[in-house]
Amino acid sequence: MAGHRRRRGWLAWIGVLVFLRLADLSFVALSPGRRAVSAVLPGPGGAGVRHTTRLRARGDVAAAYELPPLPFDYDALEPIIDKETMKFHHDNHHNTYIQNINKALDGQERPALVELQKAAIQSGTAIRNSGGGAYNHNFYWLGLAPVGRGGEPSDKLAAAIKEAFGSFDEFKAKFEAAGAPGARFGSGWVWLVVKADGQLAITSTPNQDNPLMDGVEGTPGIPILVCDLWEHAYYLKYQYRRPEYVKAFWSVVNWNQVNAWYDDAVMGKAPMAEASVSASA
Numbered sequence: 001m002a003g004h005r006r007r008r009g010w011l012a013w014i015g016v017l018v019f020l021r022l023a024d025l026s027f028v029a030l031s032p033g034r035r036a037v038s039a040v041l042p043g044p045g046g047a048g049v050r051h052t053t054r055l056r057a058r059g060d061v062a063a064a065y066e067l068p069p070l071p072f073d074y075d076a077l078e079p080i081i082d083k084e085t086m087k088f089h090h091d092n093h094h095n096t097y098i099q100n101i102n103k104a105l106d107g108q109e110r111p112a113l114v115e116l117q118k119a120a121i122q123s124g125t126a127i128r129n130s131g132g133g134a135y136n137h138n139f140y141w142l143g144l145a146p147v148g149r150g151g152e153p154s155d156k157l158a159a160a161i162k163e164a165f166g167s168f169d170e171f172k173a174k175f176e177a178a179g180a181p182g183a184r185f186g187s188g189w190v191w192l193v194v195k196a197d198g199q200l201a202i203t204s205t206p207n208q209d210n211p212l213m214d215g216v217e218g219t220p221g222i223p224i225l226v227c228d229l230w231e232h233a234y235y236l237k238y239q240y241r242r243p244e245y246v247k248a249f250w251s252v253v254n255w256n257q258v259n260a261w262y263d264d265a266v267m268g269k270a271p272m273a274e275a276s277v278s279a280s281a
């Protein structure tokens with residue numbers, strides 16, 4: 001009986017040794033299970049940019065980014081934004097940015113998307129375009145609501161808009177002008193931001209840039225409202241008439257969300273833009 005137990009003990013030890021050999025558990029020596037690594041990512045003009053990140057121990061690498069579901073049905077923004085556009089925009093365009101940022105950070109830590117934005121331009125085109133595209137689209141969906149479901153600007157936000165732009169109508173006119181093809185040629189975004197001094201400003205960014213990125217064109221700040229100016233956002237319904245789309249956009253703004261983002265922004269907090277929330281909240 002004792003011999004049998006000894007044999008079982010030896011077999012267990014052999015099993016453990018084989019497992020350690022196969023599993024390459026060298027990371028267990030790292031404390032607290034993380035280590036700094038750096039990689040050279042593609043930079044502007046083909047130059048490499050060193051990007052340092054913290055790798056988690058194997059088995060604890062952050063989960064891949066996921067395409068968040070729309071906070072409403074595909075046809076919920078009709079007739080302002082058509083179902084077909086919403087489907088292609090979310091399922092194809094947005095999803096491509098999510099997949100590409102996952103590829104760009106394969107094997108590395110994947111922090112909250114908002115944390116990628118500040119250094120995105122210096123980190124190179126993969127982080128800038130795919131990380132920007134993933135964040136911007138998350139943000140865009142959350143800032144939309146079906147007609148009549150988005151609420152109104154809070155008293156606090158309305159007062160700040162009046163102070164910065166003269167009136168709400170003036171604000172809308174300036175936002176629409178900044179989003180017109182003559183002001184933002186090609187693809188991009190038009191934003192309402194809270195600047196470092198707490199004041200509101202309208203700005204636009206090219207491609208998938210956003211106002212959180214260091215070195216971005218236009219006015220940097222914490223974004224609280226955005227309209228996607230890429231043709232894929234409106235072309236099926238509005239074709240070349242982008243100004244008509246931006247004007248119609250006001251009917252589907254989720255002011256409830258914008259108000260909450262404004263409250264955070266004046267405290268210096270940028271939207272995470274990752275959670276899916278009810279448009280009627």
Ligand SMILES: [Fe+2]
Pocket residue numbers: 089093137228230232233
């Ligand atoms: Fe888009």
